[in-house]
Amino acid sequence: MTAPALAHTLRNPLPAAFVAALAAQFGARLSTAAAVCEQHGRDESPYPPMAPDAVVFAESTEDVVALVRLCAEHRVPLIPYGVGSSIEGHLLAVQGGVSVDLSRMNRVLAVNAEDLTVTVQAGVTRKQLNAEIKDTGLFFPIDPGADASLGGMAATRASGTNAVRYGTMRENVLALKVVTAEGQVIDTAGRSRKSSAGYDLTRVFVGSEGTLGVITEVTLRLYPQPEAISAATCSFPDVKAAVDTVIQTIQLGVPVARCELLDALTVRAVNLRDKLGLPEQPLLLFEFHGSAASVAEQAETVQAVAQEHGGADFKWTTKPEERTKLWEARHAAYFACLQLKPGCRSVTTDVCVPISRLAECIAQTIEDTNTSFLPAPILGHVGDGNFHCAILADPTKPEELEEAERLNRRIVERALALDGTCTGEHGVGLHKMDFLVQEHGADAVDLMARIKRAFDPLNILNPGKIVRAF
Numbered sequence: 001m002t003a004p005a006l007a008h009t010l011r012n013p014l015p016a017a018f019v020a021a022l023a024a025q026f027g028a029r030l031s032t033a034a035a036v037c038e039q040h041g042r043d044e045s046p047y048p049p050m051a052p053d054a055v056v057f058a059e060s061t062e063d064v065v066a067l068v069r070l071c072a073e074h075r076v077p078l079i080p081y082g083v084g085s086s087i088e089g090h091l092l093a094v095q096g097g098v099s100v101d102l103s104r105m106n107r108v109l110a111v112n113a114e115d116l117t118v119t120v121q122a123g124v125t126r127k128q129l130n131a132e133i134k135d136t137g138l139f140f141p142i143d144p145g146a147d148a149s150l151g152g153m154a155a156t157r158a159s160g161t162n163a164v165r166y167g168t169m170r171e172n173v174l175a176l177k178v179v180t181a182e183g184q185v186i187d188t189a190g191r192s193r194k195s196s197a198g199y200d201l202t203r204v205f206v207g208s209e210g211t212l213g214v215i216t217e218v219t220l221r222l223y224p225q226p227e228a229i230s231a232a233t234c235s236f237p238d239v240k241a242a243v244d245t246v247i248q249t250i251q252l253g254v255p256v257a258r259c260e261l262l263d264a265l266t267v268r269a270v271n272l273r274d275k276l277g278l279p280e281q282p283l284l285l286f287e288f289h290g291s292a293a294s295v296a297e298q299a300e301t302v303q304a305v306a307q308e309h310g311g312a313d314f315k316w317t318t319k320p321e322e323r324t325k326l327w328e329a330r331h332a333a334y335f336a337c338l339q340l341k342p343g344c345r346s347v348t349t350d351v352c353v354p355i356s357r358l359a360e361c362i363a364q365t366i367e368d369t370n371t372s373f374l375p376a377p378i379l380g381h382v383g384d385g386n387f388h389c390a391i392l393a394d395p396t397k398p399e400e401l402e403e404a405e406r407l408n409r410r411i412v413e414r415a416l417a418l419d420g421t422c423t424g425e426h427g428v429g430l431h432k433m434d435f436l437v438q439e440h441g442a443d444a445v446d447l448m449a450r451i452k453r454a455f456d457p458l459n460i461l462n463p464g465k466i467v468r469a470f
Contacts, residue, residue: 011096014053018074022054022098025066029057040079040099044087044334045431046345046395046404052079052093057101061177061185061216067100068214069183071460079462080210082152083125085144087348088429090156090209094464102151105216108132117174117191119219122151138222141166141257144425145331151215156427157207161330164250164383165257165289166223168425173206177217181456191219204451209427210462212455226289229257231323232299232316234306235281239263239366239378241309242282243359246382248305250355254298258287259383263366265340266333266377266390273336274329279313284382285330286316287323334390337377341392347404350432351415352386352424361418365389368410374403386424413438428466436467 022030031037032054041051058064071078077097084091093099105121108129112118113136120129127147130139144153144160152158154176159168166172175189178201188201205213236242239261246259262270262283271278286302288295299316306314317323329336338346353361362378369376369389380387391407393400412422412435422435436445449469455461459470 011053011093014076014096014098015074018070018076019054021070021074022056022067025070026056026063029059031055031057037099040081040084040091040101041093043084043089043091044346045089045092045429046347046393046401047089047092047430048395050092050094052099053096055081055099055101057104059104061179064100064102064179064214064216065183065185067098068179068181068460071098072181072183072458075458076460077463078214078460080151080155080214082123082149082155083147085146085148086152086156086427086429087346088423088426088431090427090429090462090465092430094430097460100214102149102216105151109217111136112191113138113222115191116222116224117219118222119191119217120150121217122149122154122215124150126150126153133222137225139225140172140220141223142169142172145334150218150220154206154215154218155209157425159381159384159386159425161258161260161287161327161381163381163386163425164259165255170203170206172221173202173218174221175219176202176205176215178205178213178215180213181458181461186213189219207427209429209465211452211465212461214461226257228290228292228295228318229323230288230295230299230316230318231326232286232288232302232314233278233326234284234286234303234311234314235279236284236306236312237281237310239282240359240363241311242284243362243382245284245302245306245309245311247355247358248309249302250383252301252305254301255290256286256298256302256383257289258285259381260285260330261378261380261382261387262330262333263378265375266337266379269336269340269377270329270333273332273339274325276325276329284311285326287327333379337379337390337392340375340377341394343394344392345395347391347393347401347408348426349389349391349408349411350386350423350426351411351420352384353415353418353420355385357418357420358382358385358387361414361420362387364414365411368407372403372407374400374407376407381424384424385420430465433466433468
Protein backbone atom coordinates (compact mmCIF):
# COMPACT_ATOMS: atom_id res chain seq x y z
CA MET A 1 0.00 0.00 0.00
CA THR A 2 2.94 2.33 -0.50
CA ALA A 3 2.62 3.15 -4.21
CA PRO A 4 -0.53 5.31 -3.91
CA ALA A 5 0.97 7.18 -0.97
CA LEU A 6 4.09 7.89 -3.09
CA ALA A 7 1.95 9.14 -5.97
CA HIS A 8 0.23 11.41 -3.50
CA THR A 9 3.55 13.13 -2.69
CA LEU A 10 4.23 13.92 -6.36
CA ARG A 11 1.30 16.30 -6.84
CA ASN A 12 1.73 19.73 -8.40
CA PRO A 13 0.28 22.79 -6.68
CA LEU A 14 -2.87 24.22 -8.23
CA PRO A 15 -2.12 27.00 -10.74
CA ALA A 16 -2.92 30.43 -9.30
CA ALA A 17 -5.00 31.32 -12.35
CA PHE A 18 -7.04 28.16 -11.86
CA VAL A 19 -7.72 28.93 -8.18
CA ALA A 20 -8.76 32.46 -9.10
CA ALA A 21 -11.14 31.12 -11.75
CA LEU A 22 -12.63 28.65 -9.25
CA ALA A 23 -13.18 31.42 -6.73
CA ALA A 24 -14.85 33.61 -9.33
CA GLN A 25 -17.12 30.78 -10.51
CA PHE A 26 -18.09 29.20 -7.20
CA GLY A 27 -17.49 31.79 -4.46
CA ALA A 28 -18.32 30.39 -1.03
CA ARG A 29 -18.90 26.94 -2.54
CA LEU A 30 -15.14 26.58 -3.01
CA SER A 31 -13.09 25.49 -0.01
CA THR A 32 -9.36 25.02 0.41
CA ALA A 33 -9.61 24.60 4.19
CA ALA A 34 -7.41 21.75 5.41
CA ALA A 35 -10.20 20.10 7.41
CA VAL A 36 -12.61 20.12 4.44
CA CYS A 37 -9.98 18.80 2.05
CA GLU A 38 -8.92 16.04 4.43
CA GLN A 39 -12.56 14.96 4.89
CA HIS A 40 -12.81 14.57 1.11
CA GLY A 41 -9.57 12.58 0.96
CA ARG A 42 -10.57 9.87 3.39
CA ASP A 43 -12.78 6.81 2.95
CA GLU A 44 -13.19 3.43 4.67
CA SER A 45 -10.22 1.88 2.86
CA PRO A 46 -6.99 1.00 4.71
CA TYR A 47 -5.13 3.74 2.82
CA PRO A 48 -3.99 6.88 4.63
CA PRO A 49 -5.86 10.11 3.77
CA MET A 50 -4.96 11.62 0.40
CA ALA A 51 -6.60 15.01 0.40
CA PRO A 52 -7.47 17.08 -2.67
CA ASP A 53 -6.15 20.64 -2.90
CA ALA A 54 -9.65 22.10 -3.07
CA VAL A 55 -13.29 21.10 -2.77
CA VAL A 56 -16.15 22.47 -4.85
CA PHE A 57 -19.73 21.92 -3.70
CA ALA A 58 -21.75 21.54 -6.89
CA GLU A 59 -25.49 22.26 -6.92
CA SER A 60 -26.37 21.52 -10.56
CA THR A 61 -25.19 19.82 -13.71
CA GLU A 62 -24.21 23.27 -14.96
CA ASP A 63 -21.86 23.64 -11.98
CA VAL A 64 -20.19 20.35 -12.88
CA VAL A 65 -19.85 21.42 -16.52
CA ALA A 66 -18.14 24.67 -15.50
CA LEU A 67 -15.80 22.83 -13.14
CA VAL A 68 -14.86 20.13 -15.65
CA ARG A 69 -14.09 22.73 -18.29
CA LEU A 70 -11.85 24.66 -15.89
CA CYS A 71 -10.06 21.45 -14.88
CA ALA A 72 -9.56 20.50 -18.53
CA GLU A 73 -8.22 23.95 -19.39
CA HIS A 74 -5.66 23.84 -16.58
CA ARG A 75 -4.99 20.04 -16.62
CA VAL A 76 -6.14 19.62 -13.01
CA PRO A 77 -7.44 16.26 -11.68
CA LEU A 78 -11.11 16.08 -10.69
CA ILE A 79 -12.48 13.47 -8.28
CA PRO A 80 -16.26 12.99 -7.80
CA TYR A 81 -17.37 12.64 -4.16
CA GLY A 82 -20.72 11.36 -2.85
CA VAL A 83 -20.80 10.60 0.89
CA GLY A 84 -17.36 9.02 1.31
CA SER A 85 -18.48 5.48 2.13
CA SER A 86 -16.29 3.65 -0.41
CA ILE A 87 -13.74 1.15 0.87
CA GLU A 88 -11.32 0.66 -2.03
CA GLY A 89 -9.77 4.13 -2.20
CA HIS A 90 -12.06 5.35 -4.99
CA LEU A 91 -12.16 8.99 -3.88
CA LEU A 92 -8.54 9.47 -2.76
CA ALA A 93 -6.76 12.34 -4.52
CA VAL A 94 -3.60 10.42 -5.46
CA GLN A 95 -2.49 13.28 -7.74
CA GLY A 96 -4.11 16.13 -5.84
CA GLY A 97 -6.60 18.31 -7.66
CA VAL A 98 -10.22 19.15 -6.91
CA SER A 99 -12.91 17.06 -5.25
CA VAL A 100 -16.39 17.81 -6.58
CA ASP A 101 -18.85 17.19 -3.75
CA LEU A 102 -22.25 16.26 -5.19
CA SER A 103 -24.11 15.97 -1.87
CA ARG A 104 -26.00 19.23 -2.46
CA MET A 105 -27.41 17.82 -5.70
CA ASN A 106 -30.06 16.06 -3.65
CA ARG A 107 -33.38 16.57 -5.41
CA VAL A 108 -35.77 13.87 -6.58
CA LEU A 109 -36.53 15.25 -10.02
CA ALA A 110 -39.38 13.06 -11.31
CA VAL A 111 -41.37 10.13 -9.96
CA ASN A 112 -43.14 8.21 -12.73
CA ALA A 113 -45.15 5.84 -10.59
CA GLU A 114 -47.11 4.40 -13.51
CA ASP A 115 -43.85 3.38 -15.21
CA LEU A 116 -42.11 2.31 -11.98
CA THR A 117 -39.23 4.74 -12.57
CA VAL A 118 -37.68 7.71 -10.81
CA THR A 119 -35.06 10.29 -11.82
CA VAL A 120 -32.83 11.79 -9.13
CA GLN A 121 -29.82 14.01 -8.85
CA ALA A 122 -26.62 12.13 -8.08
CA GLY A 123 -26.39 13.28 -4.46
CA VAL A 124 -29.73 11.77 -3.39
CA THR A 125 -29.13 8.90 -0.95
CA ARG A 126 -31.01 5.63 -1.02
CA LYS A 127 -32.71 6.30 2.35
CA GLN A 128 -33.75 9.76 1.23
CA LEU A 129 -35.24 8.36 -1.98
CA ASN A 130 -37.25 5.69 -0.20
CA ALA A 131 -38.54 8.21 2.35
CA GLU A 132 -39.68 10.57 -0.42
CA ILE A 133 -41.47 7.89 -2.50
CA LYS A 134 -42.96 5.96 0.42
CA ASP A 135 -46.49 7.25 -0.20
CA THR A 136 -46.46 6.01 -3.80
CA GLY A 137 -46.41 2.38 -2.69
CA LEU A 138 -43.04 1.91 -4.42
CA PHE A 139 -39.49 1.48 -3.20
CA PHE A 140 -35.92 1.22 -4.45
CA PRO A 141 -34.41 -2.05 -3.21
CA ILE A 142 -30.64 -1.78 -3.73
CA ASP A 143 -29.18 -1.59 -0.24
CA PRO A 144 -25.39 -1.61 0.20
CA GLY A 145 -25.73 -1.00 3.93
CA ALA A 146 -24.27 2.48 4.04
CA ASP A 147 -26.63 5.35 3.19
CA ALA A 148 -24.69 5.88 -0.01
CA SER A 149 -25.50 8.40 -2.71
CA LEU A 150 -27.22 6.98 -5.77
CA GLY A 151 -24.67 8.56 -8.07
CA GLY A 152 -21.90 6.86 -6.14
CA MET A 153 -23.80 3.58 -6.16
CA ALA A 154 -24.11 3.78 -9.94
CA ALA A 155 -20.44 4.74 -10.30
CA THR A 156 -19.30 1.69 -8.31
CA ARG A 157 -21.96 -0.71 -9.64
CA ALA A 158 -23.07 -1.34 -6.05
CA SER A 159 -25.47 -3.99 -4.84
CA GLY A 160 -25.90 -5.25 -1.28
CA THR A 161 -28.29 -7.30 0.79
CA ASN A 162 -31.24 -7.35 -1.65
CA ALA A 163 -29.25 -8.31 -4.74
CA VAL A 164 -30.23 -11.98 -4.60
CA ARG A 165 -33.79 -11.01 -5.59
CA TYR A 166 -33.60 -7.53 -7.13
CA GLY A 167 -30.18 -7.52 -8.76
CA THR A 168 -27.49 -4.84 -8.63
CA MET A 169 -27.22 -1.26 -9.84
CA ARG A 170 -26.31 -2.66 -13.25
CA GLU A 171 -29.82 -4.08 -13.65
CA ASN A 172 -31.62 -1.16 -12.01
CA VAL A 173 -30.11 1.92 -13.66
CA LEU A 174 -32.12 2.80 -16.77
CA ALA A 175 -30.36 6.02 -17.79
CA LEU A 176 -27.76 8.54 -16.68
CA LYS A 177 -26.96 12.18 -17.27
CA VAL A 178 -23.17 12.47 -17.47
CA VAL A 179 -20.71 15.32 -17.84
CA THR A 180 -17.85 14.15 -20.05
CA ALA A 181 -14.18 15.04 -19.72
CA GLU A 182 -14.69 17.75 -22.37
CA GLY A 183 -17.50 19.34 -20.33
CA GLN A 184 -20.30 18.08 -22.59
CA VAL A 185 -23.60 16.80 -21.15
CA ILE A 186 -24.94 13.52 -22.47
CA ASP A 187 -28.03 11.44 -21.71
CA THR A 188 -27.16 7.77 -22.06
CA ALA A 189 -30.75 6.51 -22.58
CA GLY A 190 -34.45 7.26 -22.10
CA ARG A 191 -36.86 5.71 -19.60
CA SER A 192 -37.95 2.73 -21.68
CA ARG A 193 -37.30 -0.67 -20.14
CA LYS A 194 -35.22 -1.81 -23.10
CA SER A 195 -33.44 -0.43 -26.13
CA SER A 196 -31.20 -1.71 -28.92
CA ALA A 197 -30.13 1.77 -30.07
CA GLY A 198 -26.37 1.86 -30.45
CA TYR A 199 -23.71 1.20 -27.84
CA ASP A 200 -25.02 0.81 -24.31
CA LEU A 201 -23.46 3.93 -22.80
CA THR A 202 -25.41 3.49 -19.58
CA ARG A 203 -23.55 0.26 -18.84
CA VAL A 204 -20.24 1.86 -19.81
CA PHE A 205 -20.61 4.50 -17.11
CA VAL A 206 -22.17 2.22 -14.47
CA GLY A 207 -19.13 0.92 -12.61
CA SER A 208 -16.68 3.43 -14.14
CA GLU A 209 -15.93 4.98 -10.72
CA GLY A 210 -15.75 8.55 -12.01
CA THR A 211 -12.93 7.76 -14.43
CA LEU A 212 -14.92 8.28 -17.65
CA GLY A 213 -17.40 11.01 -16.72
CA VAL A 214 -19.19 12.65 -13.80
CA ILE A 215 -22.68 11.27 -13.20
CA THR A 216 -25.11 14.07 -12.26
CA GLU A 217 -28.53 12.41 -12.67
CA VAL A 218 -29.71 8.80 -12.41
CA THR A 219 -32.94 7.20 -13.65
CA LEU A 220 -33.82 4.05 -11.71
CA ARG A 221 -36.28 1.17 -11.68
CA LEU A 222 -38.72 1.08 -8.77
CA TYR A 223 -40.65 -1.85 -7.34
CA PRO A 224 -44.02 -2.22 -5.56
CA GLN A 225 -43.64 -2.36 -1.80
CA PRO A 226 -44.22 -5.98 -0.72
CA GLU A 227 -47.59 -6.77 0.83
CA ALA A 228 -45.80 -8.65 3.61
CA ILE A 229 -42.19 -8.90 4.80
CA SER A 230 -40.75 -11.38 7.25
CA ALA A 231 -37.25 -11.91 8.61
CA ALA A 232 -35.73 -15.10 9.97
CA THR A 233 -32.54 -16.11 11.75
CA CYS A 234 -31.03 -19.55 12.13
CA SER A 235 -27.80 -20.70 13.82
CA PHE A 236 -25.56 -23.50 12.51
CA PRO A 237 -22.83 -25.71 13.94
CA ASP A 238 -20.34 -24.48 11.32
CA VAL A 239 -20.11 -22.21 8.30
CA LYS A 240 -20.27 -25.08 5.81
CA ALA A 241 -23.70 -26.13 7.10
CA ALA A 242 -24.94 -22.56 6.76
CA VAL A 243 -23.58 -22.19 3.24
CA ASP A 244 -24.99 -25.57 2.15
CA THR A 245 -28.39 -24.36 3.37
CA VAL A 246 -28.07 -21.26 1.21
CA ILE A 247 -27.05 -23.25 -1.85
CA GLN A 248 -29.97 -25.64 -1.53
CA THR A 249 -32.41 -22.77 -0.89
CA ILE A 250 -31.32 -20.98 -4.07
CA GLN A 251 -31.32 -24.16 -6.13
CA LEU A 252 -34.88 -24.92 -4.97
CA GLY A 253 -35.95 -21.55 -6.38
CA VAL A 254 -37.12 -20.06 -3.09
CA PRO A 255 -37.42 -16.31 -3.92
CA VAL A 256 -35.61 -14.99 -0.85
CA ALA A 257 -35.11 -11.24 -0.87
CA ARG A 258 -32.05 -11.26 1.37
CA CYS A 259 -29.75 -14.01 2.58
CA GLU A 260 -26.85 -12.95 4.78
CA LEU A 261 -24.12 -14.94 6.52
CA LEU A 262 -22.37 -13.89 9.72
CA ASP A 263 -19.66 -16.16 11.08
CA ALA A 264 -19.28 -16.72 14.83
CA LEU A 265 -16.76 -13.88 15.26
CA THR A 266 -19.05 -11.43 13.44
CA VAL A 267 -21.99 -12.53 15.59
CA ARG A 268 -19.88 -11.89 18.69
CA ALA A 269 -19.02 -8.41 17.42
CA VAL A 270 -22.67 -7.63 16.66
CA ASN A 271 -23.75 -8.89 20.09
CA LEU A 272 -21.18 -6.66 21.79
CA ARG A 273 -22.26 -3.59 19.84
CA ASP A 274 -26.03 -4.08 19.60
CA LYS A 275 -26.78 -6.28 22.64
CA LEU A 276 -28.75 -8.81 20.56
CA GLY A 277 -27.95 -11.94 22.56
CA LEU A 278 -27.67 -14.13 19.46
CA PRO A 279 -26.00 -17.57 19.80
CA GLU A 280 -22.33 -17.04 18.93
CA GLN A 281 -22.36 -19.52 16.09
CA PRO A 282 -22.48 -19.05 12.30
CA LEU A 283 -25.79 -17.32 11.55
CA LEU A 284 -27.99 -16.92 8.50
CA LEU A 285 -30.28 -13.92 8.32
CA PHE A 286 -33.10 -14.11 5.76
CA GLU A 287 -35.78 -11.75 4.54
CA PHE A 288 -38.85 -12.81 2.54
CA HIS A 289 -41.09 -10.54 0.44
CA GLY A 290 -44.54 -11.30 -0.95
CA SER A 291 -48.07 -11.97 0.25
CA ALA A 292 -48.69 -13.01 3.85
CA ALA A 293 -49.18 -16.59 2.70
CA SER A 294 -46.11 -16.68 0.46
CA VAL A 295 -43.69 -15.28 3.05
CA ALA A 296 -44.93 -17.88 5.53
CA GLU A 297 -44.45 -20.62 2.93
CA GLN A 298 -40.93 -19.38 2.10
CA ALA A 299 -39.97 -19.32 5.77
CA GLU A 300 -41.29 -22.85 6.30
CA THR A 301 -39.37 -24.16 3.28
CA VAL A 302 -36.12 -22.56 4.41
CA GLN A 303 -36.61 -23.84 7.96
CA ALA A 304 -36.95 -27.39 6.64
CA VAL A 305 -33.80 -27.02 4.54
CA ALA A 306 -31.89 -25.55 7.49
CA GLN A 307 -32.90 -28.42 9.74
CA GLU A 308 -31.50 -30.90 7.21
CA HIS A 309 -28.12 -29.18 7.64
CA GLY A 310 -28.15 -28.95 11.42
CA GLY A 311 -29.70 -25.50 11.69
CA ALA A 312 -31.23 -24.71 15.06
CA ASP A 313 -33.09 -21.95 16.88
CA PHE A 314 -34.91 -20.91 13.68
CA LYS A 315 -36.90 -17.75 14.43
CA TRP A 316 -38.94 -15.62 12.09
CA THR A 317 -40.99 -12.50 12.53
CA THR A 318 -43.17 -10.12 10.56
CA LYS A 319 -43.00 -7.34 13.18
CA PRO A 320 -41.37 -4.27 11.60
CA GLU A 321 -39.57 -3.21 14.78
CA GLU A 322 -37.95 -6.64 15.18
CA ARG A 323 -36.94 -6.80 11.50
CA THR A 324 -35.51 -3.30 11.67
CA LYS A 325 -33.43 -4.14 14.73
CA LEU A 326 -31.92 -7.17 13.01
CA TRP A 327 -31.10 -5.39 9.77
CA GLU A 328 -29.70 -2.32 11.48
CA ALA A 329 -27.36 -4.66 13.34
CA ARG A 330 -26.39 -6.36 10.06
CA HIS A 331 -25.71 -3.06 8.35
CA ALA A 332 -23.55 -1.96 11.28
CA ALA A 333 -21.64 -5.26 11.37
CA TYR A 334 -18.64 -3.70 9.60
CA PHE A 335 -18.26 -1.10 12.35
CA ALA A 336 -18.96 -3.71 15.02
CA CYS A 337 -16.08 -5.78 13.63
CA LEU A 338 -13.73 -2.78 13.75
CA GLN A 339 -14.40 -2.55 17.48
CA LEU A 340 -12.94 -6.03 17.94
CA LYS A 341 -9.49 -4.47 17.44
CA PRO A 342 -9.49 -0.80 18.51
CA GLY A 343 -7.44 1.45 16.26
CA CYS A 344 -7.49 -1.00 13.36
CA ARG A 345 -8.52 -0.55 9.75
CA SER A 346 -10.20 -3.26 7.71
CA VAL A 347 -8.73 -4.72 4.56
CA THR A 348 -12.07 -5.93 3.25
CA THR A 349 -12.22 -8.68 0.65
CA ASP A 350 -15.11 -8.69 -1.80
CA VAL A 351 -14.95 -11.88 -3.82
CA CYS A 352 -17.93 -13.44 -5.53
CA VAL A 353 -18.07 -16.97 -6.95
CA PRO A 354 -20.69 -19.16 -8.63
CA ILE A 355 -23.10 -20.34 -5.95
CA SER A 356 -22.07 -23.98 -6.49
CA ARG A 357 -18.46 -23.12 -5.50
CA LEU A 358 -19.36 -20.95 -2.51
CA ALA A 359 -18.97 -23.58 0.23
CA GLU A 360 -15.54 -24.58 -1.10
CA CYS A 361 -14.38 -20.97 -1.32
CA ILE A 362 -15.49 -20.02 2.18
CA ALA A 363 -14.18 -23.24 3.77
CA GLN A 364 -10.71 -22.68 2.33
CA THR A 365 -10.82 -19.01 3.33
CA ILE A 366 -11.55 -20.05 6.91
CA GLU A 367 -8.52 -22.36 6.81
CA ASP A 368 -6.40 -19.37 5.82
CA THR A 369 -7.78 -17.03 8.46
CA ASN A 370 -7.47 -19.65 11.20
CA THR A 371 -3.71 -19.81 10.63
CA SER A 372 -3.28 -16.01 10.60
CA PHE A 373 -2.45 -13.85 13.61
CA LEU A 374 -5.00 -11.24 12.47
CA PRO A 375 -8.72 -11.43 13.32
CA ALA A 376 -10.72 -11.78 10.13
CA PRO A 377 -14.51 -12.04 10.61
CA ILE A 378 -16.54 -13.22 7.62
CA LEU A 379 -19.90 -11.87 6.52
CA GLY A 380 -21.65 -11.39 3.26
CA HIS A 381 -24.45 -11.64 0.75
CA VAL A 382 -24.11 -15.37 0.26
CA GLY A 383 -27.40 -15.69 -1.62
CA ASP A 384 -25.56 -14.50 -4.73
CA GLY A 385 -22.15 -15.98 -3.92
CA ASN A 386 -20.62 -12.76 -2.56
CA PHE A 387 -18.88 -12.65 0.81
CA HIS A 388 -16.51 -10.37 2.68
CA CYS A 389 -13.61 -11.07 4.99
CA ALA A 390 -12.84 -8.05 7.17
CA ILE A 391 -9.12 -8.49 7.89
CA LEU A 392 -8.39 -6.24 10.87
CA ALA A 393 -4.93 -4.67 10.80
CA ASP A 394 -3.19 -1.85 12.66
CA PRO A 395 -2.25 0.68 9.94
CA THR A 396 0.81 1.74 11.97
CA LYS A 397 2.30 -1.77 11.86
CA PRO A 398 3.71 -2.74 8.44
CA GLU A 399 3.82 -6.43 9.37
CA GLU A 400 0.06 -6.43 9.98
CA LEU A 401 -0.71 -4.66 6.68
CA GLU A 402 1.57 -7.12 4.89
CA GLU A 403 -0.24 -10.07 6.46
CA ALA A 404 -3.62 -8.57 5.58
CA GLU A 405 -2.57 -8.18 1.96
CA ARG A 406 -1.22 -11.75 1.90
CA LEU A 407 -4.59 -13.07 3.06
CA ASN A 408 -6.41 -10.84 0.60
CA ARG A 409 -4.31 -12.13 -2.31
CA ARG A 410 -4.99 -15.76 -1.38
CA ILE A 411 -8.72 -15.13 -1.14
CA VAL A 412 -8.86 -13.32 -4.48
CA GLU A 413 -6.69 -15.85 -6.30
CA ARG A 414 -8.86 -18.68 -4.98
CA ALA A 415 -12.03 -16.93 -6.16
CA LEU A 416 -10.54 -16.38 -9.62
CA ALA A 417 -9.55 -20.05 -9.81
CA LEU A 418 -13.19 -20.92 -9.05
CA ASP A 419 -14.39 -18.76 -11.99
CA GLY A 420 -15.30 -15.86 -9.71
CA THR A 421 -14.33 -12.20 -9.43
CA CYS A 422 -12.06 -10.09 -7.25
CA THR A 423 -14.89 -7.66 -6.51
CA GLY A 424 -18.57 -8.49 -6.39
CA GLU A 425 -19.79 -5.03 -5.47
CA HIS A 426 -17.20 -2.66 -3.99
CA GLY A 427 -15.41 -1.83 -7.23
CA VAL A 428 -11.72 -1.60 -8.11
CA GLY A 429 -10.55 1.83 -6.94
CA LEU A 430 -6.88 1.61 -5.98
CA HIS A 431 -6.92 -1.65 -4.12
CA LYS A 432 -8.01 -4.13 -6.80
CA MET A 433 -6.14 -2.74 -9.80
CA ASP A 434 -3.46 -5.43 -9.82
CA PHE A 435 -6.04 -8.22 -9.92
CA LEU A 436 -7.70 -7.08 -13.15
CA VAL A 437 -5.12 -8.70 -15.41
CA GLN A 438 -5.50 -11.99 -13.54
CA GLU A 439 -9.27 -11.82 -13.88
CA HIS A 440 -9.73 -10.49 -17.41
CA GLY A 441 -6.39 -10.98 -19.19
CA ALA A 442 -3.93 -8.41 -20.48
CA ASP A 443 -5.76 -7.79 -23.76
CA ALA A 444 -9.06 -6.99 -22.00
CA VAL A 445 -7.36 -4.65 -19.54
CA ASP A 446 -5.56 -2.95 -22.43
CA LEU A 447 -8.95 -2.38 -24.07
CA MET A 448 -10.19 -0.83 -20.80
CA ALA A 449 -7.15 1.47 -20.83
CA ARG A 450 -7.91 2.50 -24.42
CA ILE A 451 -11.50 3.29 -23.43
CA LYS A 452 -10.16 5.46 -20.60
CA ARG A 453 -7.83 7.33 -22.97
CA ALA A 454 -10.62 7.83 -25.53
CA PHE A 455 -13.11 9.16 -22.97
CA ASP A 456 -10.57 11.17 -20.94
CA PRO A 457 -7.55 12.00 -23.11
CA LEU A 458 -6.19 14.53 -20.60
CA ASN A 459 -6.46 12.05 -17.72
CA ILE A 460 -8.23 14.50 -15.43
CA LEU A 461 -11.13 12.30 -14.25
CA ASN A 462 -10.26 10.41 -11.04
CA PRO A 463 -6.80 9.53 -12.36
CA GLY A 464 -4.93 6.52 -11.06
CA LYS A 465 -8.01 4.34 -10.51
CA ILE A 466 -9.19 1.05 -12.10
CA VAL A 467 -6.56 0.84 -14.88
CA ARG A 468 -3.10 2.30 -15.51
CA ALA A 469 -3.88 4.01 -18.81
CA PHE A 470 -1.20 6.71 -19.00
